[in-house]
Amino acid sequence: MDRKMIVAGNWKLNGDRFLVQDFLTGFADTSFTKVSPILCLPSVYLATVQDANFALGAQNVSEHTSGAFTGESSVAMLKDVNAEYVIIGHSERRELYKESNQVIAKKLSAAIDAGLTPIFCVGESLETRESGAMFDFLTDQLLSAITEIGIAGIDKCIIAYEPIWAIGTGLTATPAQAQEVHSFIREFLAEYDTDIATNTTILYGGSVNAASAPELFAQQDIDGGLVGGASLKLKEFLEICQAAEQRG
């Protein structure tokens, strides 16, 4: 098995340059060896980060390379400002900006072609879970990506399972609920390639905090977290990284 633990913070539309500076200072003396911390900042702050003890990610990217697409950033632009990762398919992008599985697949393709690592998000609503259609829904999300980028493309992604009902609600999936879906995702990938299934990093996201992280990260198929609200609090985010370091 070749999976490194990852803790990725997603600041969403939060933070300012002072908070960026606090994180640069707060991480300066850290020396994580088993976990890779990533911060997905609002894109305007990416270029302000130098010599960080964490990797940089963006929260979105255009599927287009250039042109009349007001407000968008291309993969090349993100690379220009040293982003190595980009969140693609977050449920907020799917819901609020109507990003379809097809558009998300094209974004994955653009990112991979440029050498950016996508953090590819999948996850169901409570309604879908309770209707019994959860695994079919997740299969559709995964399948549309594989159709575009192939299983070799998935090998270049980090997958994040984020049940929509657990995002920003304080309702964390239980470790068993999260493990069940992570295991399902790995089994789904194994139908294509067992090595890729074994080696793909799958993060859990949805109200992860310092208290819930150790038990979540102890699950066999959970390789870290995609952390929203708690990634804005330096001390707590460091504690979450530490929990992943101890599991790793």
Ligand SMILES: O=C[C@H](O)COP(=O)(O)O
């Ligand atoms: O990208 C992060 C997720 O949406 C989780 O956010 P949250 O930790 O605030 O629930």
